[in-house]
Amino acid sequence: MSEDKVGIVIVSHSPEVARGxxxxxxxxxGDEVPLAWCGGxxxxxxxxxxETILGAIDQAWTNAGVAILVDLGxxxxxxxxxxxxxxxxxxxxxxxxxxPIVEGAVIAATxxxxxxxxxxxxxxxxxxxxx
Amino acid sequence: xxxASVLMTHAVGLHARPxxxxxxxxxxxxxxxxxxxxxxGPWIDAKSIVRVMAAxxxxxxxxxxxxxxxxxxxxxxALTALVxxxxxEGQADAANA
Numbered sequence: 001m002s003e004d005k006v007g008i009v010i011v012s013h014s015p016e017v018a019r020g021x022x023x024x025x026x027x028x029x030g031d032e033v034p035l036a037w038c039g040g041x042x043x044x045x046x047x048x049x050x051e052t053i054l055g056a057i058d059q060a061w062t063n064a065g066v067a068i069l070v071d072l073g074x075x076x077x078x079x080x081x082x083x084x085x086x087x088x089x090x091x092x093x094x095x096x097x098x099x100p101i102v103e104g105a106v107i108a109a110t111x112x113x114x115x116x117x118x119x120x121x122x123x124x125x126x127x128x129x130x131x
Numbered sequence: 132x133x134x135a136s137v138l139m140t141h142a143v144g145l146h147a148r149p150x151x152x153x154x155x156x157x158x159x160x161x162x163x164x165x166x167x168x169x170x171x172g173p174w175i176d177a178k179s180i181v182r183v184m185a186a187x188x189x190x191x192x193x194x195x196x197x198x199x200x201x202x203x204x205x206x207x208x209a210l211t212a213l214v215x216x217x218x219x220e221g222q223a224d225a226a227n228a
Contacts, residue, residue, distance in 0.1 A: 028151045110151050110180045114158030127181045 006112040006121045007034035007060030009068045010105050011053055011075045015040035021069070021102050029109040036060040048075045053082040057094065065093030065118040067125065069105045093118060099125040133162075133203040136170075136195045137211040141218055145188035149218040154180040156213055162200030164210070168192050177210065 008025065012018040018039035025035055036059035041047030053068075060066050068083075070076045076096065083094045095118050097104050104125040111121045141149055157164050157177040165174040168188045175182040177196065188194065194214055198206045213219070 028148050029155070106147070106151065107180050110154055113155055114178070124179075124181060 003115075004062040004064040005033050005115060006064045006108075006118050007036070007062050007066040008105055008109050008112060009053070009056045009060050009066055010035075010037040010039075010101065011048055011056070011068060011079050012037075012039040012071045012101060013046040013048055013075060014071075017071065017101070021105050024102060025105050025109045028106055029113055033109045033112045034060040034062055035109065048078045050078045050081050050085070053079055054085065057082060057086070061090070063093075064112075065090075065095070067108045067112070067118060067121045068094065068096045069099065069101045069108065069125070070096060071101045095119070095122040097122050097125040099128050103128055132197055132199050133207045134195070134197045135207045135211045136193050137214045139188065139192050139194050139214050140190065141214075141220070142190060144190045144192060145183065145186060145194075147184060148220070150180060150184040152218050153210065153213060154178060154183050156209060157206065160198070160200070160202045160206035160209070162198040162203040162206045164196065164198040164203075164206050166210075167195045167197075170195055 010018045010021045018037035022035055022037040036056035038052040038056040057066055068079050070079050079096050083091060108121050108125040111124045164177040166177040167174045168186060175186060196207050196210050
């Protein structure tokens with residue numbers, strides 16, 4: 001089994017929400033999982049941008065792949081666009097989780113820290129959502 | 132089958148941070164490990180962060196562990212030790228958990 005752990009990317013409209021979520025992951029789960037966050041538009045307002053999401057994916061990337069946690073609307077569609085722009089060999093190893101951003105990030109990182117594969121990380125984060 | 136029980140004295144009980152620590156430790160063993168807040172169950176997978184958090188065990192709950200597999204004995208003693216150590220959190224941490 002590869003030693004690489006699934007990386008976690010947090011995408012929020014608000015940089016404060018994204019950074020706060022990342023803080024919770026770091027404090028509750030620890031440093032062993034690659035983690036990146038992005039949020040806000042370049043002018044300092046609320047929003048998300050494909051470019052910063054691409055950067056966050058690069059930052060958290062491992063061979064085990066990356067799980068992305070998003071908040072609303074554009075965070076999801078821009079993340080989907082960022083995934084589509086990835087090279088072929090990466091695209092299948094990125095999962096956008098259908099889970100609440102804060103709880104999902106902590107749960108996903110907990111799973112990832114134990115060495116779980118991407119599909120298990122995603123499924124566990126999504127267990128939180130109503131079926 | 133290895134079994135043990137331990138009184139949880141952590142100020143906020145099995146909330147988010149303690150649950151994460153417990154689950155992470157459980158995952159380091161290959162044994163199948165279960166946890167319950169009563170001797171009669173229901174037993175939940177100690178490696179499932181979602182289930183462990185959902186148990187919402189409060190302070191002064193007696194936690195029951197049981198495990199089966201090669202390292203079951205080590206797993207049960209490591210987990211009970213973690214609970215006895217108050218999840219390695221001081222009072223200041225516990226107040227913020």
